Amino acid sequence: MGTDPNNAPSSWCAFRELDRGVVERLARLVVSSLVLLSRLAAAQDCVDWDAAPMPEPHYIPIQDGTVYDHSTGLMWKQCPEGSGGVGCAMGEPQTFRLEEARWRARDSRFAGYADWRLPTQDELRSLLRRRCHGLGIDSVTFPRTPAGYFWTSDPATYYPDSAWTLDFRRGHLGYGTSRDAFYVRLVRDAGSCSPARPATCLPHAERTLEPHDGREPGMEEESDQLNP
Known part of the structure; x- marks a missing residue:
């Protein structure tokens, strides 16, 4: 029962x-x-903020002030615009309005290349490295990178004359208009400078050794010129 x-x-x-x-x-x-x-x-x-900084193995610093990223095939200018020299110790990183940033990329002849540009969102985001307590950048390979917003080349669709930005303090995307001023890091497609696309390279006689002293293009001494 x-x-x-x-x-x-x-x-x-x-x-x-x-x-x-x-x-x-x-x-x-x-x-x-x-x-x-x-x-x-x-x-x-992740890497703790207190840990000794270690360079990422896929970055290959080149003595002309550029960095080749083996994982993406991109070449970066090692220093943010406004600074230069060994360890980016010369000058100070500067902010630029959007049109100024575009002009600076378009007219740059740094390290003998004529095809520098602003990076896309994804390209700029590839420089971020996750840490235990936030985001940052490889400070050995890219010294003196400000923890602030950098311009990208991607337009912000709903805002006229604007572009997306990336914050290197928190990894947040934002946008800026023509009135805003943010930091700039230039990039180029490393494989594009070749005999098949000679316009992306400066003529050999115009190329110079990067003296790492912060001098602007056109200010090099005759002794800095490469022999043909």
Whole structure:
């Protein structure tokens, strides 16, 4: 004969409550363990702010003041615009309005290349490295990078004469108009300068060794010129 649950003894009800409590505690324990494991996994993939800075292996610094990114095939100007020299110690990173930034990229002849440009959102985002307590950039390869907004070449669709920006402090995308001024880092397609596309390179006689002294193009001395 079955037992009516409504007439079950109090010990049976107490057992049911105990069983439910055990299950709930086990569930909380499992969730806590999963959260801890995910945090530990994340900690293995990021670099703490207090850790000694280490250069990313896919970056190849070149002595002419450029950096080749083996993973993307891009060549970056090592210093943000306004600074230069060894360790970008000459000058100060400057902010530019949008048209000024475009003009600076278009007219740059840095390191003997004539095809410098503003990076796209994705290209600029590729420089970000995740840390345990935020975002940043490889400060060994790209020294003196301001923790602020940098221009991209991508227009902000709904705003006339504007472009998207990327914040190197938090990794946030924003946008700027022609009245705003932000930092600039130039990039080029490393493989584009070739005999097949000679217009992307300066003529050999016009190329100069990058003296790393912060001088503007056209201010080089005759001794800096490469021999033909």
